[in-house]
Amino acid sequence: MTYGKFAYVYDELMKDVPYDKWVDLVMKNTQKYNIQGKRLLDIACGTGELSIKFAKKGYHVTGVDLSEDMLMVAHSKAADNGMDIQFYQQNMAELEGLGQFDIIGIFCDSLNYLQSEQEVLDTFMHVYEHLDDKGLFIFDVHSIHxxxxxxxxxxxxxxxxxxxxxxxxxxxxxxxxxxxxxxxxxxxxxxxxxxxxxxxxxxxTYPIEIYETWLREAGFEVVEVAADFESVSPQTQSERIIFICRKK
CATH class of the missing domain: 2.20.25.110 (S-adenosyl-L-methionine-dependent methyltransferases)
Structure with a gap:
């Protein structure tokens, strides 16, 4: 999935998406798990909406996306906001050469766009390689429900x-x-x-237990699994599953 013309109307169509909830989620867990650094990698950053919001909160943001069109929009928006954000075109399952980060996020159910089990596991492994010791990996996926x-x-x-x-x-x-x-x-x-x-x-998407298995195989400790931006465990009717992981 690369998004073509859709990239140029994406923000208008997604204007009701609760981006601030992802920002609050990261800030809350940054404090909860005593993450001192502010280097944040926003994977599948799209048009840069979240990247800009994180930058405004003081994070040193790098954005990555597969879509050239999305990144063109992101570059323009960051410049308009006076933000110095580096954006790179890469497949999340093939990340390389981006440096080390204190926090890495894959937000807005973007992980669900990967088409194979191996791509998900490869993504987890590449995230692990780019994460600093004890760093946080936060992502969300659609539930099976x-x-x-x-x-x-x-x-x-x-x-x-x-x-x-x-x-x-x-x-x-x-x-x-x-x-x-x-x-x-x-x-x-x-x-x-x-x-x-x-x-x-x-x-x-996949069962929660499968995600947890792949995360452990990649070297992560799954410290929390929650649902729908609430500090509660996923239930049968939960729609969005959120994983908070630490690099061992």
Whole structure:
């Protein structure tokens, strides 16, 4: 998944995403686990919305994303905000040469876009290599409940004056996976007509126990598993699973 034209309307479509909750999550756990450094790697940073928010909180942020289009938007937004943030185009499963960090995050269920079990494990291993001793790795994923009961075989729509979309979700090829068939329509102010763009997105998740096994294999200590930005253990109906890990 690289995101094409979608990158240029992403922020408008995602304007209701609770980015501040991820920032609060990182800040709370930075204090809780006595992380002294401020070097933060934002993996799958997209248009840089979270990277900029972290930078405004005093973190020294580096952003990584697979999509060149997303990174072009991120560069522009960081410059507009007067932020000196380094952005790099890399696959999260093949991270290399980025240096060491005190905190590494994969937010907004971005890990679910990896298509294979090996890619997830490779990502964990590369994160481990880039994390300083005792550093924190924080990420979130969709629960199996959300994939199967909320996304599967559902249609979501938005009918707005500037941007509209039709979003159909279907069962994917693998267990606990879903394909999102997205058509969106963007108003061209010059012509007064709407341009149509189509994207196909794939997401796949796994049981919590499988993630924990892979994290331990990569060398991490899983210090906390929570749900939906609450300090509670995941329940049957939980939608977002959050992992807090430390490098041993």
């Amino acid at each position: 959300k994939i199967l009961q909320i996304f599967m075989n559902q249609t979501f729509t938005l009918n707005d004056e500037e941007i509209s979309y039709i979003w159909n979700s279907y069962q994917g090829e693998f267990p606990n996976s879903v394909e999102h068939d997205l058509s969106f329509f963007v108003l061209d102010h010059k012509s007064g007509m709407y341009d149509r763009y189509d994207e196909l997105h794939f997401q796949r």
